[in-house]
Amino acid sequence: MQREYYTVLRNRILESYHRLNISNEEMMLLIHFLTFQQAGEDFPAISLIGRRMNVKDQQLYDMIQSLIERGFLSIPSYKNDQGKSVEYYSLDPLYQKITQLGEVDESERFKEAKATKEGEVFDMIQVEFGRQLSPIEYQKISDWFKKDGYDPDVVKEALKESVLNNVYSLNYMDRILLNWSKRKQTQANDSVGFSKQKAQTQDLPPVPVTKWLNK
Incomplete structure (x- = not known):
């Protein structure tokens, strides 16, 4: 045989x-x-x-x-x-092309996942604020991701802090994010953790609620 x-x-x-x-x-x-x-x-x-x-x-x-x-x-x-x-x-050149294609696919999946998480932030803010965001507010939130490099989970935590303080303002959230950023807390999984970040929020100067609501 x-x-x-x-x-x-x-x-x-x-x-x-x-x-x-x-x-x-x-x-x-x-x-x-x-x-x-x-x-x-x-x-x-x-x-x-x-x-x-x-x-x-x-x-x-x-x-x-x-x-x-x-x-x-x-x-x-x-x-x-x-x-x-x-x-x-x-066929090594073919294998290299396939590897590169896989890397591109992985990069695209990461971008899609990140875009989805960022989209969730926009939706969460609108729900918590109880209104649609203005074009200027959309741009401000986009800048948090693109220019400032904030992780979407960090922005979500800043939103929670604002809601807990009964302040519904992007400017207030911006102050929280800036305060955390100064302490190098730009990723949600930082070793310090959000329990410490939340405590650090107390360092922010007191802000009258009516003042922020009017902005």
């Missing part, structure tokens, strides 16, 4: 190749390269691959050239035991 061989293929390749604008035929060519490599043949004859794929040699050469130019394939070389230079097909 003839022995069966298997090709080990990373799932990320199949999941990502269309996003990298690699055609089905180009992907099949790359899979054939993997198959030969895993069988110990790093530089298979084009004619052999052509017979397997039922594709003319010139078409395969064109695909290989295109994959190289687009940064998905390379043909490096090494010295064998006899000192002879041996070329081989390397």
